[in-house]
Amino acid sequence: MSKLTHASKKAPLLEVNHLETAFKIDREYYNAVDNVSFTVKPRQVVGIVGESGCGKSVLSLSVMRLLPKGISEIRSGEILFDGKDLVKMSENEINNIRGKDIAMIFQEPMTSLNPVFTIGYQLQEVLLNHMEISKKEARQKSIELLKGVGISRPDKIVDEYPHQLSGGMRQRVMIAMAIACQPKLLIADEPTTALDVTVQAQILELLKEIQSANDMAIILITHDLGVVAEMCDDVIVMYAGKIVERTDVDTLFYNPKHPYTKLLMGAIPKMDEDREVLESIKGIVPSLKNMPKVGCKFAARCPHAMPECSFVTPQLAETEQGHEVACLLYETSRPKEGMNVQ
Numbered sequence: 001m002s003k004l005t006h007a008s009k010k011a012p013l014l015e016v017n018h019l020e021t022a023f024k025i026d027r028e029y030y031n032a033v034d035n036v037s038f039t040v041k042p043r044q045v046v047g048i049v050g051e052s053g054c055g056k057s058v059l060s061l062s063v064m065r066l067l068p069k070g071i072s073e074i075r076s077g078e079i080l081f082d083g084k085d086l087v088k089m090s091e092n093e094i095n096n097i098r099g100k101d102i103a104m105i106f107q108e109p110m111t112s113l114n115p116v117f118t119i120g121y122q123l124q125e126v127l128l129n130h131m132e133i134s135k136k137e138a139r140q141k142s143i144e145l146l147k148g149v150g151i152s153r154p155d156k157i158v159d160e161y162p163h164q165l166s167g168g169m170r171q172r173v174m175i176a177m178a179i180a181c182q183p184k185l186l187i188a189d190e191p192t193t194a195l196d197v198t199v200q201a202q203i204l205e206l207l208k209e210i211q212s213a214n215d216m217a218i219i220l221i222t223h224d225l226g227v228v229a230e231m232c233d234d235v236i237v238m239y240a241g242k243i244v245e246r247t248d249v250d251t252l253f254y255n256p257k258h259p260y261t262k263l264l265m266g267a268i269p270k271m272d273e274d275r276e277v278l279e280s281i282k283g284i285v286p287s288l289k290n291m292p293k294v295g296c297k298f299a300a301r302c303p304h305a306m307p308e309c310s311f312v313t314p315q316l317a318e319t320e321q322g323h324e325v326a327c328l329l330y331e332t333s334r335p336k337e338g339m340n341v342q
């Protein structure tokens with residue numbers, strides 16, 4: 001049975017419906033996340049991929065309700081977690097969920113760990129915030145958590161400061177903090193990008209072990225399709241704030257449909273290729289202010305663009321069961337010119 005079929009029997013843990021998150025620039029709102037809908041089921045690992053500036057981080061910060069205040073806001077849509085809308089929750093309510101039921105790890109642990117407190121203090125803070133336990137118990141549990149994420153001599157490390165640890169160890173500490181209260185959902189934003197290749201593999205392995213031992217769902221944000229292949233059940237491909245393709249991981253790799261996804265695939269380094277000569281996608285993701293208001297946002301960079309792509313906005317629709325694509329090439333009522341996309 002495919003992972004997708006297995007997971008699809010469960011009710012969603014997270015259901016994002018028509019989410020729009022905008023930044024205010026010169027008194028106008030510009031959507032960085034534009035009408036995005038998706039679900040994450042319990043224990044499912046969903047990858048979100050796309051180039052820099054596609055809206056992956058803004059989407060995850062929206063779910064965590066950690067958007068920069070004053071300049072950005074959720075303009076519409078719902079984020080249902082266990083059936084409750086996170087968008088409508090008060091700061092108090094969301095604080096009770098954040099760190100307990102939903103946790104997040106970031107690319108660079110040094111920005112999330114406080115340099116002036118010991119590792120143990122920071123772990124205990126998380127535990128004491130959400131659990132009815134004594135300080136002594138929290139310290140003991142912190143040591144166990146550090147041991148659980150593969151840190152040797154945890155009883156010593158617990159009294160050290162973040163700068164005393166290597167990058168890989170700091171990321172392990174971040175993971176320990178994130179899973180301290182056994183969250184149902186972990187959002188991992190580029191968790192291995194800042195690490196060297198060997199440590200990357202160890203951290204991914206650790207995340208996989210924890211995911212299965214704790215029955216936790218993961219949203220894994222990455223621009224690395226190798227990481228997606230390794231970790232994910234389902235994949236969401238984002239471009240310029242929109243989902244352009246969504247399917248299970250095997251289908252994405254064996255039968256990608258959207259021209260953007262195909263180009264992303266082409267940008268994966270192969271073992272025998274020199275990174276320098278890799279063909280990357282020409283052009284850049286438009287900035288929020290320069291985003292086309294109508295038509296396909298990828299049209300300007302798309303090798304298969306048709307004249308109507310610049311004025312007809314493609315809708316995300318199922319082309320085959322469990323495979324959704326937003327591209328006019330696949331809209332059945334549209335002309336099929338250019339359909340032989342390779």
Ligand SMILES: Nc1ncnc2c1ncn2[C@@H]1O[C@H](COP(=O)(O)OP(=O)(O)OP(=O)(O)O)[C@@H](O)[C@H]1O
Nearest residue numbers: 023032051052053054055056057058059068287288
């Ligand atoms: N603080 C901010 N102020 C204004 N615009 C922002 C801010 N943060 C993000 N944006 C814009 O929102 C859009 C989405 O950015 P986001 O960081 O979510 O992209 P991303 O896909 O996560 O990229 P990366 O992989 O580089 O983190 C981009 O156009 C970006 O410039």
